[in-house]
Amino acid sequence: MLYSLYQLIGWLFFIVVSPFACVYLAISGKHRQGLRQRFGHVEDIQLDEDKPVRIWLHAASVGELQVALALIPEIKRQLPEASIVVSTGNRHGLAMATQRLPEDVPCFFAPLDLIGIVNRTLKTIRPTIYVCLETELWPNIIRQAQHHGAKLFLLNGRLSANSYVGYRKIKSFMQDLLSCFTKISVIQGDDAKRFRALGADPANIRILGNAKYDQIVTQADSNLGEHYRQMLGLHLQQPVLVTGSTHTGEEAMLIEVFRSLQERLPDLVWVVAPRHLRRLTEVEKLFKDQGIATMRLRQVQEQGRSTDVVLIDTMGELAGLYSMATYVFCGGSLVERGGHNVLEAAAWGTPVFYGPHMSDFSDAKALLEAENAGFCVKTPKELTRKLLYFIEKPEEYAVAGRGALKVASRQQGSAQKQVALITEDLHSVSHSSCVPNTI
Numbered sequence: 001m002l003y004s005l006y007q008l009i010g011w012l013f014f015i016v017v018s019p020f021a022c023v024y025l026a027i028s029g030k031h032r033q034g035l036r037q038r039f040g041h042v043e044d045i046q047l048d049e050d051k052p053v054r055i056w057l058h059a060a061s062v063g064e065l066q067v068a069l070a071l072i073p074e075i076k077r078q079l080p081e082a083s084i085v086v087s088t089g090n091r092h093g094l095a096m097a098t099q100r101l102p103e104d105v106p107c108f109f110a111p112l113d114l115i116g117i118v119n120r121t122l123k124t125i126r127p128t129i130y131v132c133l134e135t136e137l138w139p140n141i142i143r144q145a146q147h148h149g150a151k152l153f154l155l156n157g158r159l160s161a162n163s164y165v166g167y168r169k170i171k172s173f174m175q176d177l178l179s180c181f182t183k184i185s186v187i188q189g190d191d192a193k194r195f196r197a198l199g200a201d202p203a204n205i206r207i208l209g210n211a212k213y214d215q216i217v218t219q220a221d222s223n224l225g226e227h228y229r230q231m232l233g234l235h236l237q238q239p240v241l242v243t244g245s246t247h248t249g250e251e252a253m254l255i256e257v258f259r260s261l262q263e264r265l266p267d268l269v270w271v272v273a274p275r276h277l278r279r280l281t282e283v284e285k286l287f288k289d290q291g292i293a294t295m296r297l298r299q300v301q302e303q304g305r306s307t308d309v310v311l312i313d314t315m316g317e318l319a320g321l322y323s324m325a326t327y328v329f330c331g332g333s334l335v336e337r338g339g340h341n342v343l344e345a346a347a348w349g350t351p352v353f354y355g356p357h358m359s360d361f362s363d364a365k366a367l368l369e370a371e372n373a374g375f376c377v378k379t380p381k382e383l384t385r386k387l388l389y390f391i392e393k394p395e396e397y398a399v400a401g402r403g404a405l406k407v408a409s410r411q412q413g414s415a416q417k418q419v420a421l422i423t424e425d426l427h428s429v430s431h432s433s434c435v436p437n438t439i
Contacts, residue, residue: 002173006139010114034094034109040120045085045106047125053082053426056127056150058110060089060136063212065096066341067133067156070211072105074419079426085125087111089136092276095315113138122148129422132181134158139177146180151425154178155418156211157186159194160338160359167198175199183421188363206421209414210363213343225323225348232269232324233305239268239326244318245275245340246331251283253334253380255290260384262308264391269305271321273312275332275340280313319344327387330354334380342368343411346404351375351390351397353383367411371403 047054055075059065068086075082086101087110088094097107111121118140130145132154146152159167167174178184178200185208186192192205234240241261243254251272258270272294274283280296287294287309295305296313312321322328328345330352332338338360342352346368353375358365368374377383390397 002170003139003143003176006173007115010140014112014114034091037109038112038117040111040117040124042108042111042121042124045108045124047085047106048083048104051081051083053079053128054126055079055082055084055129055131055422056125056145057084057086057131057133058088058136058138058141059086059093059097059133060110061093062096063341064088064133064136064156065093065100067211069100070214070415071131071133071155071419072102074415075422078416078419078423082128085127092315099316110138111141113140115140115144118144119148122150129153129426131155131422135163137177142177142180151422152181153422154181154184155421156414157184157191157195158360159186159191159198161194162359164194164197171198182425185418185421190362206417208417208421209411211415211418212341213364213408213411214413214415221323224320228321228324232271232300232310234269234324239265240271240324241268241327241329242271242273242321242325242345243329244273244322244331244345246272247275247335247337248279248282249335250331251286254329254383255287255292257329257380257384257387258309261387261391264388268308270309271312271325272309273318273321273331275337277313277315280311283311319347322350323348325350327390328352329383332360333357339365342374343408346373347408349401349405351400351404353377353386367407368404371407373400373403373407 059068084105086107111117127150130150187210293307294309295307322345333355336357339358345352
């Protein structure tokens, strides 16, 4: 009954909203990219007709695409007979996919979760396997993919406490939806408990870690730090503070940290990487109002650096920028945004500082703190105190850095194990049918 209600509400919402959406698109010109694909027209996607297995990976946005980037090489190694396509939910994801996915792995916008539109996409893609990354659960895509004969896998699954509370209100619906998956791979034990509490079959759940952290260390190019230092015109020992994936409100808080550190380190350079590039103008105005000159990275590349603050205006650059960092603060954590991937910095042997809001990366936070390589700060003043302490205690800071590298090095093999779930079940005769429960 809830599934029928979901379909009804979906179509009613579409019918009511679509006229206004059309007017908005016509006037603004925004969000037209991929509109045909969102309506299920993916005929332009090039598929390898010679390969008998087709795997559709759904990566909602940039974070999930990082998981896909770890899984795809393993899929190619373990399943050479498979062709791969990736769908994403927004233009940021598509931009990253265009830059970083292999040439033979096309990416398209996921269809709207309406049955007719979903079926149009499925008839073109004809997936043997549909893989949902993390917890992007679209009921119609899931049910219709199974109806079309695809096996379903939920990989790198995570379920925060807040999401769990919401899903508990529709437990019967969630139990029915989760029963569609052949296997569910989760990041940590708490995720497994929550999925079980929602009705997922415990026999189908595996705790296999986070593929987003996989291969981080092996991809760390020892020459990258020197490349970025030359780009920014830094001398060998010049200190650099990198604040990654910052959100609204955080830059203002971090300005006081930067000014305090500059009193102790007058040649300090601050590299700011806002999570969303659309905020760059807003961030520039904030710094200008505070009397702080800034340059964008593209400007630095063209003209050379002439300011102490550099704003990153390119996608997919952050993991490499950490290579030159002396100190790292991970954003989305002083404000309630769930934090970001702290192991990207740890892979370079750099301790990581972050705020109290790290719910999306609680596993990585715990791993770093167990090695005294991650430091939670509740306020900008506390961050300043911690950094000044380590400036005066370089030996302790070096020990923390070695701990960070150790943690990152241990997080290898998750992608291999998750793809193995697919290979183990690929040739099974059948899987459980997904019949709606009466609610």
